[in-house]
Amino acid sequence: MKKQIFIAILCLMCCVLHAKAQLTIEESYQLARKNFPIIRQQDLIIKARDYSIENAAKGYLPQISILGQASYQSAVTEFNLPVSLPGVEFPTISKDQYRVYAEVNQTIYDGGMIRTQVKSHEANAVVEQQKLEVELYKLNERVNQIFFGVLMIDEQMLQNVLLKRDIQLGINKVQAQIDNGIAFKSNGNILKAELLKADQRMIDLNASRKAYLDMLGILTNQPLTDSTILVKPAALNLAGEIIRPELKLYDFQNQSLDIQSQMIQVKNRPKFNFFLQSGFGRPALNILSNSFDPYYVTGVRLTWSLSGLYTLKNDRALIRNNRESIQVQKETFLYNTSLTIKQQNAELVRLGQLLDTDNEIIVLRESIKTTAAAQLENGVINTNDYLREVNAEDQARLNKILHEIQLLMSGYNLQTTLGKPIE
Template sequence: MIKKRKKTIFGKALIVLSCGLLANSFAIAQSPKSLTLDNCYQLAESNYPLVKQYALIDKTKDYSITNASKGYLPQINIGGQASYQSDVTKIPISLPNIDIPTMSKDQYKLYGEVSQPITDLFTTVKYQKELINTNTVVEQQKIEVELYKLKERINQLFFGILLIDAQIDQTEILKKDIRSGIDKNSVAIANGIALKSSADVLKAELLKADQRTIELKDTRKGYTDMLSLFINQSIDEYTALEKPFTAPLATEINRPELKLFDLQKKTFDVQSKLIDNKTLPRFSLFVQGGYGRPGLNMLNNDFDLYYIGGVRLTWNISSFYTQKQEKQLLNLNQNALDVQKETFLFNTNLTLKQQNSEITKLEELIQTDNDIIRLRENVKLSAQNQLQYGTATTNDYLTYINAEDQAKQNQILHEIQLLMAQYNFKTTAGN
């Protein structure tokens, strides 16, 4: 009975162990996700809340265009008037046996009028629609400018993660060197030419390297959590970030801000047309019908229906008073916009020069890093052999491998900084 029970327990344990191995094999078989810098740019832009503003701008444009199009429709007015006047028109003659009616001093009028603008059909409505379309494009471009600024933040996070990944890999190389030292030291201990306590120094250093890995992975998680929020994608320790290629540097500036300046300038052109349009005479067709006392027959003192139609001309001459000043204000705004554009180009070129200097400095540092690493590696290998024969202490060996590790860490830092500086240069130039 006891033997049968043991078999049952052993069978259940075997099933659990098999399931665990199967799940682990399945997890390993899954290819890790990967992200490129361009993927992050696109995902961040599509996920950023400001993107929703595009739909609102389109809706606003549709409503504004619809309202402006109403200018093509006939204008309908309804009016009324009741008045009393001190005197009325009289015929200054009297004829025998003829009663000449006298108009009442109280008069009443209720009327409706339909008018069809003619001048506005070809000028005002057209320019209003043009201004609405131009302003819509300007607002959309403002969003493009704000979204473009995301690239700088994505660059910081993306290259920050790449740097941490490279530091983790370098720490693994350091651990490998420490383990190799432990193996060499074990031979020396076995041969009686090194103390057993010397191995503890290397083992303690290995534990310190493990702590560094833990800290780096924790820092990486903080970076990936922030990047995950920007791109709305889950990023874990298995997500691989692809190291971008060296970016070609083009000094031509193609920033979205420049397009925004050009679009804003177009709005000034349309506004200038609307200012000129206000000084034009207005022609319209109209039909008016009403009921009142008197009607069109001034000699009839009874309430009567009437209608009248024709062509109407109105010309607001006072619009000439302000036309010149409005044009001058428009020119001042255009000049202010030109100053803003010039300032933007100046600051951008200044930033590009600073970034280019940083790139040149990092390229020179990397060349020096290669020489330093080669020399440090030679010293380490020599100390590694000396450790085996007891002619070098563990402290000496640790000094040499830490020096080599620091040189490699510097090279990693400079390489990632160079890539980031190149892509920051691209982002600043807008290429």
């Protein structure tokens, strides 16, 4: 009973380890996105937006200013009466004057300036986030190249095992002939040399696989080893419109221009605010007093700057120009992407047709090799003839592997070009 429990636990552990050793292309996309250093820019964009919005909203708070002024003037108010009044002495105002005061302004109506500034900061943050999304999306192309590169090597390694099996079969047949004295030892050495060449190819394939896995491990920040299994994805049936993140970026940029257009209108509107000015100076509000006195003034102020009208036409023209520039960028992107899609669709058709032919070639080559193995055993052909047929079948299978992985990769490249999510 204890032995059965131990075996069950061991099997469970093996299953867990096996599950951890597998990696799908969808997981690779997600891990590469999370690991890419630029992803940290996302939090910085959000923080910058929040800080900017908070600063803009503080425009509704009272604005306090402290000012000071010292001046000297060439003339002051004087009282020159034609006759003097007994017992009455008019003060003399000093030509040097001083004033220190604080002014508080509270916005009553700003024409919608603060509200528009908040919207502008939000729109700019959305644009920056979408630019980041565009950069992150480019990672999918890298993942495709590396992931399918590993799958290609895996298939080639499996085919190399089959090749070694066929060569070993030939060695066994020739060795029997050598033992019976009806074949030369050199015939067996030819096959053994080919077997060593197949071993060398396996060494090269293992090294290439490790290099690809190392690159994928850096992209995904995962400890990928030689035992890691990349799950071969299913073929995709893709069609439809382009929904790349670049298109959203163009839309968000246009929305940002809409807010900039609102900003032009807002800054040319009149503004009202309540103000309170209080200070200490000589003279204060009473110009007949030549002493330092406190004072205050309060009221409502209207501000309407008309200087913005000078540049209003050009400001609007700039926005129109920027909008047209975005439209040109969008049309250029769609044009280039459409060309790429046509090329990729043509590649899918070509590879599909090649695969159909590959299957027929493999069937014929396998039949020829089987016949050659029987002929070698009966001494009808020599080892070179047998190797020629073995290598021909091996090349046919390698061609199928190449076309099969290329077809699969082309489908995922097309998916990346379209911007469609995996279903």
